[in-house]
Structure formats: C-alpha cells, structure tokens
Amino acid sequence: MITTCCIGSVKIPRTAILAPMAGVADRAYRLLCREYGAAAAVSEMVSVKGLCYGDKASAQLCTITENEHPMGLQLFGSEPDFVARAAAMVQQFQPDWLDINMGCPVHKVVATGAGSALMKDIPLAQEIVRAAVRESRVPVTVKFRLGWDASCCNAVEFAQAMEDAGAAAIAVHGRTKEQLYSGKADWNAIRQVKQSVTIPVIGNGDVRTAADCLAMYEQTGCDLVMVGRGSYGNPFVFREIEAVISGEAYRQPTLEQRMETMLYHIRLILQCNPQKPPEIAIREARKHAAWYMNGLYGAAKFRARCYHLGSYAEAEMLAADFLALQKQRADFLPDKAL
Ligand SMILES: Cc1cc2nc3c(=O)[nH]c(=O)nc-3n(C[C@H](O)[C@H](O)[C@H](O)COP(=O)(O)O)c2cc1C
Structure with missing residues (x-):
C-alpha cells in the first residue's frame, strides 16, 4: 500500500521523487518522470545571485507548469541576504516547497561558499535556512551530503541544526563532497541521520531499481526516496517502484x-x-x-x-x-x- 509523506502540508506518495539534476532534469525530463510515476520533482539548482541580479535564465529555471506539481524549487547561494531576497522573489512561481542546495560538490559552486561548502559552516547554513523560512510561504527543505570528507562526516549534527533552523524536511545523499559520485552511497549513515531528527528524511544515492528503493526504505527508515541517475533513459523506474510498493505486477518495458x-x-x-x-x-x-x-x-x-x-x-x-x-x-x- 502506498502511504504519504508530508513536507509541511504538502502530501507526497511514499514511492520515489525525482532528484534535482542540473543539465539533465529540465522541464521535459520532469514532465516525463512525473508521467511515469515520479511522486514529485525538484528543479535544477538556481543561483540566488542570478535571481537577485535579474538574470533571465535563472528566472526561467524557476517557472513551473501545472503537470510538474508537486515540485520543489532548489536555490543555491552562500549569503543569507541574497537567499532571503530570492526566496521572496520565487514565491510568484508557486513552488510547493523551496529546497536549499547544501550538497553540490562542483568547484564553481563550492568556491563561492555555497553547496557542500556550507556543511563546514553550520551557523551560516542555519542563518541561510532561517532567512529562507522567514521569506517563504511554502516549506523550506535542505539537501546535503554526509559531510565534506571522510574526516568530517557531520551529517547528523548538520541535520539537527537544519531542523532547529526551521527546515521542514531534509534530503541526504549518502556520500561526502570529496567522494563526488565515486564509491557506494552509505545508507547506514542515512539511517543515523533519520534516527537523529523528527522531520522527514529523504534518502538519496544509488537507487536504480524498485528493489533498491524498497531496500533504501527498509535499511534507512527514511520517509521518502529520491532517484537521480537511475532514471537516465529509464523513467520506467518510477512506474516499477510504484507498482512494487502497491503490490501490483510489473512488466519491464519492451x-x-x-x-x-x-x-x-x-x-x-x-x-x-x-x-x-x-x-x-x-x-x-x-x-x-x-x-x-x-x-x-x-x-x-x-x-x-x-x-x-x-x-x-x-x-x-x-x-x-x-x-x-x-x-x-x-x-x-x-x-x-x-
Ligand atoms: C548531472 C547531475 C546534476 C546534478 N545536479 C544537482 C543539482 O542541481 N542539485 C542537487 O542538489 N543535486 C544535484 N545532483 C545530485 C543528485 O541530485 C543526487 O544527489 C545524486 O546524483 C545521487 O543520487 P543518485 O545516485 O540517485 O543519482 C546532480 C547529479 C547529477 C548526476
């Protein structure tokens, strides 16, 4: 049976949602995955500075069409002031929730103090979340990794700090910034995060099949699962997940x-x-x-x-x-x- 998970007052079926993926999960991809059963989607990350300086491409990334809902809009930035202004500005696009990117490992982003660099500055990360929550009419969530590197895996402390700052849910990718996409996502670490907070936890990393999705729910106790690369050329994965969770027979596509x-x-x-x-x-x-x-x-x-x-x-x-x-x-x- 399919139950639901609430991000604030937004109800999402507990199957799987589409991960934010810059350069991949654009509108066409989101519409396709939603049609194939993704329970929700998150936008590509959008620069708060781009929005505040009137960059048209950034604003375009925030537009949402009817069939994309429920959808989260993801922002990235390192200055609470800009985050606050951008959070207020994007309300016009009527996202179902706002997500703040604190997991991006890309040099161009990290060098500005945004993305996973924020995991090294918890007070600043909290200030950013508080600023977004203050200006947003919709719930604010945070997506992050296990930490900066193997010597600084602070996801539990970070998750608690995000909850204290007002995050309505968190998404955790089970790798450190240093790992990028190498190795295996550590689902045990996601479980530890889940056990440390009371807000919903979205588990993410290496879910490619319905069996993986069930295992992620079971091994981490997470409230929702997020699928990224497993949907490449394979939007069917969402249908498969939906079918398996609702106990229906599923046939692989011909x-x-x-x-x-x-x-x-x-x-x-x-x-x-x-x-x-x-x-x-x-x-x-x-x-x-x-x-x-x-x-x-x-x-x-x-x-x-x-x-x-x-x-x-x-x-x-x-x-x-x-x-x-x-x-x-x-x-x-x-x-x-x-
Ligand atoms: C091409 C690509 C672009 C990505 N862009 C974003 C992004 O804009 N924001 C974000 O939070 N994560 C981004 N990610 C990370 C994914 O959301 C996800 O956390 C990661 O791919 C692990 O999940 P998976 O194993 O299901 O792919 C990106 C990943 C890929 C491969």
Missing part, C-alpha cells in the same frame, strides 16, 4: 516501448524549448537518446549516432534502425531473451 518513450521524450524536449530552433533544441536530446540504449545490444555502435542527432526525423530513423538490429539478433539467437 524494446519497442523503450524506443517509443525515447521519441516521446525528444518530442517533449522540442515542445519545452519553443524559443530555440529545433536543430538547436535537439542537441538537448542527444545524451538522453544514448541513455535509452545503454546496456542494450549494439548500444556502443549507436552512441555516435545519438551524439550527432540533428532532427526529430533522424531520431525516428535511429529508433527504427536500433530495433531492426535487435530483431536481427533475435532471429540469429532465437532462444535468447533480449
């Missing part, structure tokens, strides 16, 4: 369904970028097209074609050729399941 979804995703990308000529907008689709083929027979050969996609018609041909290759192989190896 190759035809994978290719249909890839084409649907590309159409969404084109629709969501009406200001760009299609030959430019299609570039956004290239990495996604390659991800839909990952792990399948002949994917390596097709990767180059994916990275040179120039039009929707080419994408249709690509899908047809890919399916034809799979069929040839099936005819050659009739007893092998694809």
Whole structure:
C-alpha cells in the first residue's frame, strides 16, 4: 500500500521523487518522470545571485507548469541576504516547497561558499535556512551530503541544526563532497541521520531499481526516496517502484516501448524549448537518446549516432534502425531473451 509523506502540508506518495539534476532534469525530463510515476520533482539548482541580479535564465529555471506539481524549487547561494531576497522573489512561481542546495560538490559552486561548502559552516547554513523560512510561504527543505570528507562526516549534527533552523524536511545523499559520485552511497549513515531528527528524511544515492528503493526504505527508515541517475533513459523506474510498493505486477518495458518513450521524450524536449530552433533544441536530446540504449545490444555502435542527432526525423530513423538490429539478433539467437 502506498502511504504519504508530508513536507509541511504538502502530501507526497511514499514511492520515489525525482532528484534535482542540473543539465539533465529540465522541464521535459520532469514532465516525463512525473508521467511515469515520479511522486514529485525538484528543479535544477538556481543561483540566488542570478535571481537577485535579474538574470533571465535563472528566472526561467524557476517557472513551473501545472503537470510538474508537486515540485520543489532548489536555490543555491552562500549569503543569507541574497537567499532571503530570492526566496521572496520565487514565491510568484508557486513552488510547493523551496529546497536549499547544501550538497553540490562542483568547484564553481563550492568556491563561492555555497553547496557542500556550507556543511563546514553550520551557523551560516542555519542563518541561510532561517532567512529562507522567514521569506517563504511554502516549506523550506535542505539537501546535503554526509559531510565534506571522510574526516568530517557531520551529517547528523548538520541535520539537527537544519531542523532547529526551521527546515521542514531534509534530503541526504549518502556520500561526502570529496567522494563526488565515486564509491557506494552509505545508507547506514542515512539511517543515523533519520534516527537523529523528527522531520522527514529523504534518502538519496544509488537507487536504480524498485528493489533498491524498497531496500533504501527498509535499511534507512527514511520517509521518502529520491532517484537521480537511475532514471537516465529509464523513467520506467518510477512506474516499477510504484507498482512494487502497491503490490501490483510489473512488466519491464519492451524494446519497442523503450524506443517509443525515447521519441516521446525528444518530442517533449522540442515542445519545452519553443524559443530555440529545433536543430538547436535537439542537441538537448542527444545524451538522453544514448541513455535509452545503454546496456542494450549494439548500444556502443549507436552512441555516435545519438551524439550527432540533428532532427526529430533522424531520431525516428535511429529508433527504427536500433530495433531492426535487435530483431536481427533475435532471429540469429532465437532462444535468447533480449
Ligand atoms: C548531472 C547531475 C546534476 C546534478 N545536479 C544537482 C543539482 O542541481 N542539485 C542537487 O542538489 N543535486 C544535484 N545532483 C545530485 C543528485 O541530485 C543526487 O544527489 C545524486 O546524483 C545521487 O543520487 P543518485 O545516485 O540517485 O543519482 C546532480 C547529479 C547529477 C548526476
């Protein structure tokens, strides 16, 4: 049975939500994942300074369409003043909640004192959360990692400080800043965080299947699970999670369904970028097209074609050729399941 988790007064089914991913989880991706069962989504991170200085691209990242709700808007910054102003400003976009990024390990972000650098300055991180809470009509959450590095894993202390500062929930990625994306996410550490606070904890890191999602709930006791890279070329993972949690039978998509979804995703990308000529907008689709083929027979050969996609018609041909290759192989190896 699917229960719910509350971020403030926002009720979210306890299946899995889509992680914020700059350069990947844009509007088309969020719409697709929501349609395939993601319980909610979070925007790509948006610079508070960009917003305060009137940068149009930053404001554009904050726009939310009807089918994306419930959705969190993620802000990053290191100065409470700017965070407060940005938090007030983005209320017009009617997010369901605001999330503050305190986990980003990217040098450009950390060098400004934002992202995971805030894990090294708990009083400043608290000031930032208080500033956002003061200016926001919607709940404020914080997403962070286990700490800076192996010698400074302060996620429990940090989580408690975020709760004290007024965070309505926290999302924890089970790696340190130094690890970036290497090694395995430490779910035991997420469990320790969960046991140390009373606000909902969103577990994150290395959930790629419904079985992983169930294991994350069970091993960490978390209130909600967040999926990032596991949805690359695989929005089906959300349907699988939903089905397994509600005790329904689930069938993996066929190759035809994978290719249909890839084409649907590309159409969404084109629709969501009406200001760009299609030959430019299609570039956004290239990495996604390659991800839909990952792990399948002949994917390596097709990767180059994916990275040179120039039009929707080419994408249709690509899908047809890919399916034809799979069929040839099936005819050659009739007893092998694809
Ligand atoms: C390409 C990419 C972009 C990301 N961008 C963001 C971001 O904007 N904000 C954020 O909090 N985390 C960001 N992350 C981290 C993810 O939200 C997530 O914490 C991480 O990928 C671990 O989860 P996963 O194993 O399910 O992918 C990003 C990760 C990737 C791979």
